[in-house]
Structures are given as structure tokens and as C-alpha cells.
Amino acid sequence: MPSKYVIHTKQTDHRFEPLTKSGVIAWEEGCLKCPVCVKKECVYGVYEKRQLSPGQMIDSIDNKCQNCLRCVQNCPAQLIQKSINPEFMEMGDTHWTPDIIARLWYQGETGKIPVSGAGYPGPFSGPGFDSMWTDMSEIVRPTRDGIHGREYISTGVDIGSTPRNLLFDKEGRMVKNGSAILDIPLPVIMRVPDFGAISDNTIKGWISAAKRLETLLAIPVKRIMPDFLKLSGHIIPVISSTDIDGLNGDEHTRMVEYIWDENGLRNMAKLKELFPSALVSVRLNLKGEYQKEALKIIEAGCSIINLEGSYNGRAGDDASRYMKDTIREIHLLLVNEGLRDELTLLASGGFSMAEHVAKSILCGADAVYVDFPILIALECRMCRRCEKRLPCPVEIEKASINWVAARTINIMGAWHNQLLEVMGAMGIRDVRRLRGEVGRAMFFEELDENIFGSLNRIEEGFELD
Ligand code: SF4
Numbered sequence: 001m002p003s004k005y006v007i008h009t010k011q012t013d014h015r016f017e018p019l020t021k022s023g024v025i026a027w028e029e030g031c032l033k034c035p036v037c038v039k040k041e042c043v044y045g046v047y048e049k050r051q052l053s054p055g056q057m058i059d060s061i062d063n064k065c066q067n068c069l070r071c072v073q074n075c076p077a078q079l080i081q082k083s084i085n086p087e088f089m090e091m092g093d094t095h096w097t098p099d100i101i102a103r104l105w106y107q108g109e110t111g112k113i114p115v116s117g118a119g120y121p122g123p124f125s126g127p128g129f130d131s132m133w134t135d136m137s138e139i140v141r142p143t144r145d146g147i148h149g150r151e152y153i154s155t156g157v158d159i160g161s162t163p164r165n166l167l168f169d170k171e172g173r174m175v176k177n178g179s180a181i182l183d184i185p186l187p188v189i190m191r192v193p194d195f196g197a198i199s200d201n202t203i204k205g206w207i208s209a210a211k212r213l214e215t216l217l218a219i220p221v222k223r224i225m226p227d228f229l230k231l232s233g234h235i236i237p238v239i240s241s242t243d244i245d246g247l248n249g250d251e252h253t254r255m256v257e258y259i260w261d262e263n264g265l266r267n268m269a270k271l272k273e274l275f276p277s278a279l280v281s282v283r284l285n286l287k288g289e290y291q292k293e294a295l296k297i298i299e300a301g302c303s304i305i306n307l308e309g310s311y312n313g314r315a316g317d318d319a320s321r322y323m324k325d326t327i328r329e330i331h332l333l334l335v336n337e338g339l340r341d342e343l344t345l346l347a348s349g350g351f352s353m354a355e356h357v358a359k360s361i362l363c364g365a366d367a368v369y370v371d372f373p374i375l376i377a378l379e380c381r382m383c384r385r386c387e388k389r390l391p392c393p394v395e396i397e398k399a400s401i402n403w404v405a406a407r408t409i410n411i412m413g414a415w416h417n418q419l420l421e422v423m424g425a426m427g428i429r430d431v432r433r434l435r436g437e438v439g440r441a442m443f444f445e446e447l448d449e450n451i452f453g454s455l456n457r458i459e460e461g462f463e464l465d
């Protein structure tokens with residue numbers, strides 16, 4: 001049994017006061033001057049911590065209130081009210097919602113799993129991954145140890161092409177057949193997001209986290225500084241056609257990614273020369289006839305394909321098509337072609353929650369790329385001011401390497417624990433067995449069609465004239 005993979009997290013405080021969803025507004029007018037004001041009875045000491053007199057009107061939109069509503073309910077003159085913070089509600093967009101951003105901040109700060117199930121008031125289905133429910137039978141009727149029991153749950157995956165069979169020489173020694181494999185203990189590869197107030201120190205912090213987590217960080221090759229190369233074994237240079245001329249190779253790099261285009265075949269051969277020890281992965285944008293392109297890439301001998309979705313978890317130019325459907329489609333295409341076990345399928349674009357890792361794997365991916373969550377873990381508010389070259393409200397570019405690394409390790413630790421929870425609930429002990437196991441999930445669209453699809457459908461021969 002391999003040594004147990006554990007991500008050690010530690011509380012790493014915010015550098016800026018985080019925005020919170022709601023606050024308390026207390027009005028002074030009409031105050032009955034009770035001998036003991038309810039504000040003094042706040043069990044979390046919110047009013048005390050803010051060092052304000054209970055007699056003052058207070059707008060306490062900060063992160064100290066725990067929303068227990070005790071003060072709101074107990075004020076006899078009903079002078080205390082909760083209010084929604086408009087600044088919080090304006091964060092992000094419809095995909096990177098304020099609630100998702102706040103949960104990612106929490107995971108970056110504490111390394112813990114946010115509790116969201118108790119009293120959940122929201123819908124039970126939604127678009128994309130929200131229309132998938134995973135099997136929880138081991139919680140309802142456990143037959144095995146829990147996730148912290150004696151049995152080891154492996155979250156390790158192999159990247160590259162696994163040989164179909166082992167070969168031995170006459171003396172019984174195993175013969176290497178040229179297949180190269182990279183194993184990482186977490187089915188997550190990190191990558192530098194497309195925007196952000198990102199400095200060299202930010203990237204160094206992420207590389208340092210990748211090293212500690214024993215995974216990799218994908219970086220556009222133009223952003224790789226010479227001093228990053230000390231840890232080139234944890235860096236994936238992302239290379240496009242325009243980067244090829246004058247590109248320097250590196251013998252310690254373990255994986256490179258090429259952004260697929262019409263020059264792909266020629267450039268992949270060049271990359272193999274420049275990076276002799278590296279696996280070459282191809283990033284396939286999910287536009288046009290991407291299914292045919294995927295088969296062409298495999299025919300060219302590539303063993304790793306990264307299905308590149310959009311920033312908001314959609315497949316390329318089709319806003320109605322979600323990553324879960326596209327991953328399933330390509331996975332099944334490869335199964336039907338008898339090619340699935342010869343390559344690694346990665347997926348990227350819009351993964352914003354830990355559960356998306358497990359759900360992507362259930363749909364057929366081997367591992368996923370995570371980009372914006374590692375930026376949001378650094379307090380990013382997804383305001384996109386940096387894209388307009390305006391100052392970042394939380395000065396991410398000034399954060400120290402150690403702080404960036406600690407927050408990144410925290411979020412990955414929280415995601416790792418959530419993956420263990422999901423797998424433990426299913427009774428699956430190896431993440432590689434989760435791949436494509438759609439029998440362990442339910443899809444809302446399919447259930448809806450199976451149960452209600454025939455309503456109002458008139459069978460042939462039963463039409464009314
Ligand atoms: S809602 Fe609860 S936690 Fe918040 S200030 Fe009032 S008593 Fe304190």
C-alpha cells in the first residue's frame with residue numbers, strides 16, 4: 001500500500017476584510033434604553049469586537065456576524081434588522097457567484113470543508129453539474145469503513161498512456177515499452193488563470209504549492225521566468241504555435257501542453273525534441289468539429305488530451321452545452337472506438353467547486369485543471385478590474401510567496417477531503433475506478449425524460465380523429 005497522501009492545511013488569515021453577504025443595521029431612534037441591550041448578549045461578541053457603543057446606530061456589514069439573528073429577534077422595539085450587502089451581491093457573475101466566491105475564500109483561509117447542507121433552502125437541481133446527483137449509498141447503509149477508517153482511499157491518477165500489457169525478456173526481466181506515465185496523488189492540475197493581478201511571486205507561490213501537493217502548475221510559456229525553472233518538474237509550459245520559434249527546451253520538464261491548431265502535427269514532433277523527458281499533452285478547444293479533431297490527435301500519437309471549456313463551464317462556442325455533457329460525449333466516443341484506455345482525458349474550464357472534480361471524473365475525465373479557484377483562494381473578488389489595468393482591490397500581486405502557497409494548499413486540502421467524502425459515500429476506494437462510472441450518478445435530464453417524457457405523447461394508433 002502506498003504511504004497515505006494527506007494534505008496538511010493551516011489557518012491562513014485574509015489580508016483584507018472580506019465582503020460578507022449581510023450585516024446588521026440597528027436604529028437608535030425609538031430605543032427603549034433597556035437595562036441590558038440585546039447587542040451586549042451577542043454570543044459572538046460582534047458589537048463588542050467592533051468597539052461600538054450599543055447606543056449607536058450601527059451598520060455592521062463585516063465578517064464578524066454569524067447570522068444567528070438572535071439580536072434581530074430579541075430587540076423588543078424591533079430596531080435591529082439584517083440587510084443584504086449590495087457590494088457582496090455584485091461580486092462575480094452568474095457562473096462565479098458571490099456564494100461560490102465566499103466559499104472558496106473560506107477554504108483558502110481554513111483548509112476546511114464549508115458546511116452547506118444543513119437547512120439547505122435552494123433548488124435540488126440546476127444547470128450543468130448541478131443536474132448530477134452522486135450515489136451516497138454507503139452513507140445510508142454502510143458496509144465498509146468510513147473514509148477515516150482502515151481502508152485507504154486512493155486519489156492518485158496516472159497521466160499518459162498505460163501499456164496494454166507487460167513485456168518480459170527471456171530472463172524474465174520486464175522490458176520497457178516506451179510508454180511514459182506521470183502519477184500525481186490528486187486528480188487536479190493547477191494552472192495560471194487567464195486574468196488576475198498576478199505577479200511573479202504569485203506564480204512562485206503556486207509552484208511551491210504544486211511541489212508540496214506533488215502535482216503540477218500549467219503556465220503560459222511566456223510567463224515562465226528563469227528562476228522558476230529550479231522547479232521545472234512541477235511546471236507545465238503551455239505552448240502555442242507562435243511560441244515555437246526560438247523556444248528553449250528543458251530536460252527536467254515532465255509535461256508540456258500544446259494548444260492544438262493546424263500546425264499541431266509538426267509542432268508536437270518539435271516539442272518532443274525540445275523536451276525529451278516530457279509527456280506532450282494537447283489542449284483541444286471545444287469548438288467546431290472537436291470530436292473529429294480529438295480522433296486526429298490520437299492518431300498522431302498523442303496520449304493526453306485536455307478538453308478546454310470556457311471560463312463559465314460551457315463547451316466552447318455553444319452556451320447551452322455544459323462541460324459534463326462534452327466530457328461524457330468524448331469519453332464514450334473513445335470507448336466506442338476502443339481507444340479510451342490508451343490515453344488520458346483531462347478537462348478544464350469553469351470548475352468552481354470541489355464536487356466538480358468528482359463529477360467530471362464520473363463523466364469520463366481522468367483529472368481536471370483548476371484555474372480561477374486558486375486565484376479566488378487569494379481573496380480575488382472576480383471584479384475583473386485587473387483586465388482593465390485598474391488596481392486590484394485586494395492587491396493580490398503584493399502577496400508573499402509563502403502566503404500564496406499556504407492558501408493554495410488549503411483550498412486543495414479542502415477539495416481533496418471533499419473528494420474523499422464523495423468517494424467514501426459511494427464506497428469507491430480508488431479514484432481511477434470512478435472514471436466514467438455513470439451508474440453511480442443520476443442525471444436530472446435523463447430522469448425527467450424517463451419519468452415524465454411520455455406524458456402527453458400519443459402512441460401510434462391511439463390518435464383521436
Ligand atoms: S445576528 Fe447574531 S451574531 Fe449577528 S450581531 Fe446579531 S446576535 Fe450577533
Ligand code: SF4
Binds near residue numbers: 196379380382
Ligand atoms: S480582485 Fe479583481 S482586480 Fe484583483 S485579481 Fe481578482 S479580478 Fe483582478
